[in-house]
Amino acid sequence: MPEANAPIGCLALVGLGLIGSSLARGARRFGLAQRIVAIDVDAGVRARVEELGIADAVTGDAAEGVRDADLVILCVPVGAVGDVAAAIAGHMKPGAVLSDVGSVKGAVVAAVTPHLGDGIAFVPAHPVAGTEYSGPDAGFPTLFSGRWCILTPPEDAPEAAVARVRGFWEGLGAIVETMTPEHHDLVLAITSHVPHLIAYNIVGTAADLEEVTQSEVIKFSAGGFRDFTRIAASDPTMWRDVFLTNKDAVLEMLGRFNEDLSALARAIRWGDGEALHALFTRTRAIRRGIVAMGQETAEPDFGRARPAADEKA
């Protein structure tokens, strides 16, 4: 569909954090929009975006900022999308497309849909990419390159609107897949939400111990613990909203995790080495699949250690 790959006339981004500022940088780097308007309620963020020069216009007035936009992307915590949609929907021009980048889709669809005026199509999106850093300085244009972006368009979404959003993400180097909001929320509960929850949890457990000092936890973290601290350093507001808005799927997947963990604890208590060895062998295959699919580096230690070639001998 040609129009899908034609650059967007005016792109409006609401929220210039890690994702929003990466979209601004990527849209310019890859020539995906003729004009980029950055909208943020935080004056400090607006000032920084001006300094970085990653948008053509910067404003705190959402209604004003979206007026001429052909594509508006909400890049705010999922708990805030409803209010933002309410503030801008009436000011978007007919034929414009509204999208988002939220890690939860069912709750976002429910919060945004009631505010949509005639002629405004909503095509929810979720790029499965990010880092543990936040804010406009954390973004970079290639954040989405080679990563999946999941679209959850309503059944009656105009084909052209879906093609426009798909084309935008493909222009950023993302691989686009479509599914229902319900399935998205289940898949992400296990591939993202529960992993974050248990990472936050073990870091909290370690911090609260009395027999082991915080300094010991830090010093000896290379034994495995430090891997968990990365995602446990992610944005607190974004993640609070994820757990509050994807409650059912998260608690369901957490239930499965707990059942399996109880069985594993029992195997340890009863000295069932075969059961442990069988699981530990099975889990290696999944990582090989992730590396083979280009979703992970094959370098030891994520590449942290990175010995030079001459270091091997």
Add this chain to the structure above:
Amino acid sequence: MPEANAPIGCLALVGLGLIGSSLARGARRFGLAQRIVAIDVDAGVRARVEELGIADAVTGDAAEGVRDADLVILCVPVGAVGDVAAAIAGHMKPGAVLSDVGSVKGAVVAAVTPHLGDGIAFVPAHPVAGTEYSGPDAGFPTLFSGRWCILTPPEDAPEAAVARVRGFWEGLGAIVETMTPEHHDLVLAITSHVPHLIAYNIVGTAADLEEVTQSEVIKFSAGGFRDFTRIAASDPTMWRDVFLTNKDAVLEMLGRFNEDLSALARAIRWGDGEALHALFTRTRAIRRGIVAMGQETAEPDFGRARPAADEKA
């Protein structure tokens, strides 16, 4: 103590996997031993060590291999150290020092001590370093540089023997700390053993789901799940032995983890956003401490993403 920093005459390494082969490479690179003898029961490993040329002699006969050694380091899974100690202790020369690299110390001390002959000092050690790869090809000489190595010498250990082992690890660039085996096992249970257990567990849970396909788990793993797959790809035999030999501390720390996780699940179920935000904010500080102590990279995504400088704008 001068002798601590004098090179070791003959160093014998039993087990040439990731750790043993890194010790061979490091001892040579940093001039820590005049002669290095590699001992391994696996003919394939011995052949590979010959090809790599990382030892002066390679043998499958442990008794013969340790005969002239001044320092013997056991680099085998903790479940095997007892048998290896029984096989070599009687063949070590008086005044020689025996050490190990096991991730569990209490069980190792209990398994090795009964086999020690007169004049053989045992100084247990645990370098808190490694990667998810195994075998003689996975090692590199700087694996221990800037990492902690924990010694758990018995109260009656000769000072010179402890100094010899300490000097060896400091020569590899490690930071040496001493504690009791019991405290070591408690500290490592939370900084290493339980993190590995929950990583293995969630990878297993994800692999067994029916509503979410394995291909979906792999594709969307960049949402956080993939971080767990790295340590869940670690050596199955080594980790089976860790859990079987540090059962009490692991189950105790796992109990704390589960209590905290139940409270977190309850906060999600009841929509207690403040409790979630408070924990998610607190956990950020721990990672900052780990990065500040040089135990972790400050690069986003462990450096996987690694945008070039020009990528930022």
